[in-house]
Amino acid sequence: RKEVEQDPGPFNVPEGATVAFNCTYSNSASQSFFWYRQDCRKEPKLLMSVYSSGNEDGRFTAQLNRASQYISLLIRDSKLSDSATYLCVVRDAQAGTALIFGKGTTLSVSS
Amino acid sequence: GAGVSQSPRYKVAKRGQDVALRCDPISGHVSLFWYQQALGQGPEFLTYFQNEAQLDKSGLPSDRFFAERPEGSVSTLKIQRTQQEDSAVYLCASSRDSRVSARSEQFFGPGTRLTVL
Numbered sequence: 001r002k003e004v005e006q007d008p009g010p011f012n013v014p015e016g017a018t019v020a021f022n023c024t025y026s027n028s029a030s031q032s033f034f035w036y037r038q039d040c041r042k043e044p045k046l047l048m049s050v051y052s053s054g055n056e057d058g059r060f061t062a063q064l065n066r067a068s069q070y071i072s073l074l075i076r077d078s079k080l081s082d083s084a085t086y087l088c089v090v091r092d093a094q095a096g097t098a099l100i101f102g103k104g105t106t107l108s109v110s111s
Numbered sequence: 112g113a114g115v116s117q118s119p120r121y122k123v124a125k126r127g128q129d130v131a132l133r134c135d136p137i138s139g140h141v142s143l144f145w146y147q148q149a150l151g152q153g154p155e156f157l158t159y160f161q162n163e164a165q166l167d168k169s170g171l172p173s174d175r176f177f178a179e180r181p182e183g184s185v186s187t188l189k190i191q192r193t194q195q196e197d198s199a200v201y202l203c204a205s206s207r208d209s210r211v212s213a214r215s216e217q218f219f220g221p222g223t224r225l226t227v228l
Contacts, residue, residue, distance in 0.1 A: 004153075008151075042221070043202060043219035043221050043222055044154065044202070044219050045219070046216050046217075087153050087154075089153075098144060098156040098159055098167065098170070099144075099146075099154070099204075100156070101154050101155070102153050103151070103152055104153055
């Protein structure tokens with residue numbers, strides 16, 4: 001079983017839609033949580049860290065449920081430029097600072 | 112400011128050939144990571160350096176893979192006797208802090224796309 005699991009999608013939504021991605025992780029010792037964005041044939045870039053209390057950055061909201069080992073990302077008012085793959089990422093204490101990535105969820109926003 | 116750079120961006124190798132992939136991290140970054148990303152997958156950890164010390168190589172898939180960072184800046188990932196299953200994008204990332212800083216952001220380079228024929 002993979003440590004970080006995501007629905008690969010693709011999610012196809014119209015501009016202006018609200019879309020939510022979910023992710024589960026298997027290691028309860030995981031300490032840090034992130035969402036990265038990866039455009040086609042580009043490197044991953046940090047979108048936002050995820051905190052226990054939940055956090056928001058403009059149109060993006062991330063939530064963490066440690067009891068259920070579940071992370072979510074909500075994108076409101078989707079833009080064409082949001083089209084990308086969204087990678088759920090955790091870091092375990094035992095793994096040091098190495099990041100553990102999910103396979104990613106592909107989002108396609110159309111006009 | 113310069114980000115993480117990698118070279119070559121693309122490499123085609125014949126099976127059995129040795130390859131060397133280079134990473135130039137952001138100047139002053141202590142930590143350096145190598146990841147392997149196969150098609151349709153997320154990146155997978157290969158190895159980690161803190162300055163010149165290779166502190167974790169648990170992700171290297173076989174003894175054909177070797178990485179070094181002799182002066183604590185530039186790093187090279189070498190793959191000996193390449194196999195078709197080595198075809199992937201090899202990503203390098205650096206971060207400012209050492210392993211004790213759990214939230215330190217990792218900045219990724221553009222990757223080297225390796226194709227083994």
